[in-house]
Amino acid sequence: MNPSLPDAKRFRELHAPGQVLVLPNVWDAMSARLVESLGGAALATSSAAVAWAHGAPDGERLEFDRLLASTRDIVRAVRVPVSVDFERGYNQSAADVADAVCRLAQEGVVGINLEDGAEPPEVLTSKLSACREAFQRQGLDVFLNARTDVILRRMLSGPQALDEVIRRTKRYADAGCDGIFVPGLSAAEDLARVVSEVSVPLNVWAAPALPPVDQLRAMGVRRVSVGPRLALxxxxxxxxxxxxxxxxxxxxxxxxxxxxxxxxxxxxxxxxTPSKE
Structure with a gap:
């Protein structure tokens, strides 16, 4: 990674083939500086941990202005790229989600997680498309990571669950996402299938059953995050x-x-205090 590059380009470099970006999720300036001091090349927030730090439960129950202020503190405290877990976007309409994501980007955020949750895939597809169009209009560079909760929420089981994961992630890639996140996916054969069938980098959740990092690298997995683990x-x-x-x-x-x-x-x-390009 070249530290002289603007943060968005640096963050994209960290998802290049042959690399596995490990993102221990943070929740405030102090936890962000801790991870950075240990050599973290980039940071991601945990929506749950950020909410808890402000006395709110997870699930978009934290006011957006507080989330924005917390994000501003994190970005200001570190020199490495910052990605934000934005759950379902804190809004109902795709246009409002895109507007909110752009506000985060204007604070220096270079990555966003958007999830489908229990909603049909068409909802997230429309949000991703709206974000991509807004970035183009405003000249913003943001890494869109699309999360599907098919496995996490046990919507389906067995081969049908993996088939649905691949169907959704292909749609999200077509809608403009830069990466896909499948929490709950950990079996080596399932990881290999998703990598082979989906064109964008795969992000998975750290879990005891997850293969070691060298094996993930060989498979083509590009990113591992940990959710609220550090906060807990x-x-x-x-x-x-x-x-x-x-x-x-x-x-x-x-x-x-x-x-x-x-x-x-x-x-x-x-x-x-670093200056954000």
Whole structure:
């Protein structure tokens, strides 16, 4: 990857053949800087974790203006490309979804996830087409990642489920998406079939059954994300420490290696606010 390229081009480079982009999903400026400090080449948000951080449940229950402000904080805090999980687009009409996505792009976001959820595929197809037309009008470059929930929601089972995944993802690719995301897909033979039959990069969800990264690379899988996993891990660690403190134990729980104040504060004091091209 060439760090001198504008963020959108850098993000597209990370999906090139022969690479697997691992995206540990973040939810605020602090978690974003953490992942960046560990060498993360790009970041993606988790809709659930962002909502929880603002006291709302997942499922587009967070006000769009709060999501926009949270995204602005993340983009401002890091130097790497940022993609946003935008669920079903926070709007009913395709035109309104496209307008909202453009507002996120104007804040420096270079990737968007849009999902079909429980809706028929025609709904997401129209949103993708509207986004692509809006990008062309406004001169924006945004990586559209189309997510299908056929497997996650168990709409179908067995071979019929995979057939439906491929049918939908082909339609989404024809409508202008740049990548497809199939949470719940993990069997090697299923991954290989989707890669072979769909023309755009495949994104999958990290799961214990998922093959190792070298095997994914050999298959042609291009991207792995983790959803709210990091947020749940962070909360679990905070809960352990809170329980420890409330029991009157002042040292950290055994085995913990906590970050220090100077380390975290240094993420922000040593990194000037980047300019977004």
């Amino acid at each position: 891990t962070a909360l679990s660690a905070a809960r352990r420490d809170a329980e420890h403190l409330m029991a009157g134990h002042w040292a950290p729980p055994p085995g913990e290696t906590p970050l220090t104040y100077p380390q975290v504060n240094g993420w922000f004091t040593q990194t000037p």
